[in-house]
Amino acid sequence: MAFEKLMAEYETRRAKALGMGGPDKVARRKKSGQLNARERVAALVDENSFIESGLFGTSGVYPKEADETPTDGKIAGFAKIGGRDVAVVVNDFTVKGASTSATNGKKVGHMKRTATERGMPFVIIGESTGARLPDAMGARGMGQLLGNDNTQFRRTRETPMAAGVVGPSFGSSAWFACLSDFAVMHKGATMAVSSPRLIEMALNEKVNLDELGGWRLHAETTGLIDQVVDTEEEMFAAIKTFLSYLPSHNNETPPVMPVPAGSGADMAGILSLLPEKRTQVYDMRKIVKYIVDKDSMFELKPRFGKSALVALSRMNGKSVGIVANNPLHRGGALDADACRKIVDFLVLCDSFNIPIVLLVDTPGFQIGTEAEKAGAPGKIMNFMNAMTLLTVPRLSVILRKSYGRAYVCMGGGRHTDDISAWPSAEISFMSPEFATTIVHGVKPGDADFEARLAEIEQGSDVWGLASVYAAQAVIKPEETRDYLIRMLEVYQLRMTKGVGQHLMRTWPTSY
Secondary structure, eight states: OHHHHHHHHHHHHHHHHHTTTOHHHHHHHHHTTOOOHHHHHHHHSOTTOOEEEOTTOOOSSOGGGGGGOGGGGEEEEEEEETTEEEEEEEEOTTTGGGOBOHHHHHHHHHHHHHHHHHTOOEEEEEEEOSBOTTTTOHHHHHHHHHSSOTTTTOOOOSSOEEEEEEEEEETHHHHHHHHSSEEEEETTOEEESSOHHHHHHHHOOOOOHHHHHOHHIIIIIIOOOSEEESSHHHHHHHHHHHHHHSOSSTTSOOOOOOOOTTTTTTGGGGGGGSOSSTTOOOOHHHHHHHHSSTTOOEEESTTSSTTEEEEEEEETTEEEEEEEEOTTTGGGOBOHHHHHHHHHHHHHHHHTTOOEEEEEEEOOBOOSHHHHHTTHHHHHHHHHHHHHHOOSOEEEEEEEEEEHHHHHHTTTTTTSSEEEEOTTOEEESSOHHHHHHHHHOOOTTSTTHHHHHHHHHHTTBHHHHHHTTSSSEEOOGGGHHHHHHHHHHHTSOGGGTTOOOOTTTTSOSOO
């Protein structure tokens, strides 16, 4: 009878924990069209693969609140995504707004630490109000809440980390999104340091949620979000797709996938995508899609630093990172945001053994007062520094323009293992038009401008680069995909079985 009583208590406590914030709160979420935390777990992970950790956790500071804090507002455990083990935390907003407490902080720390030590990705879905009050108040509260685990916020990129931002995401939900290798934000969510209510009290400032931390702000201005989605289902799909390009940990190579039928089928027409006039714009995405495996281009930060394009893709079934200039924006001139975006991506690829392909068509770096105010010189040097620290295979293809210091940052000057170029490539210190004016003192419209321009242009063609072996090959555009696939084989890291040195594993994820 004693055992029966114990088991009955177990079932009662288990039902309470699984019920989250109670039937009324769960019903209200359903009515508003929001998934609850357990539904989010089920949508994210492989079916029947989730095993929970900390099911019976409750508030540890105020035991009298134990009945009000099932799982203490954070559902944590281990599961599989795409057949591979992951550690997962999903915030349960129905329990005290998923606010951070001493108990659930331990749960998050345990998941993060275990993922790092045992070599599995860590995924966190944030929706929270920030630190729990009054638990965090006073010296005792601070000591318990913020002093129990310093591994939660340490990033050394041993394993991939992905975050979803949904609903109000203040405090730790924002911190983890900024720490992650990949952060996806649901439209309608707000990500910020603190809530509008606290801002209004502290600063007497009425806050607009979108201006405070809406998706447009983070996708277009701060660059803290990698992708934006319309639905929660799209958010989970994006996280799964991101993880499919990465290894489970940094001491292995990414998984190899079957090559989709039709990959490379359009290569014969790729040159038609490139305008003959150097100043005419085009969308580099179209060229990337021709070169990589069919439907494998997974772009990051598409609304931020738009003169650069970065994307995870596959070539011949193997993960590859694409870094490209996009002349559709600023003519492909790289500004401070574009540099930061590229560096973030280079660090990601190098940390997880993903080879890099650079597709070059840029007139150089953005200049002027706007660029200087944005810290362009520092961002350019970060870019160059990152290029010198890469240890994964990297290949550069010059399609059209490659001018000035950007030539070096985009792989020139032995900053890549192999440089190839299309016959359409032009390489010089600056635009031939500007150089003509500076060197010869004539400007467009002057009688001898065109003749002087022709002199300058003559020395900018690809054959000068090839003649001094600064380009290892000049290739036909239609050969680009096959050439890159072969060179990725040639330059693979055989002696370390595809694993790089990870010299940038401690580079900040947000700076």
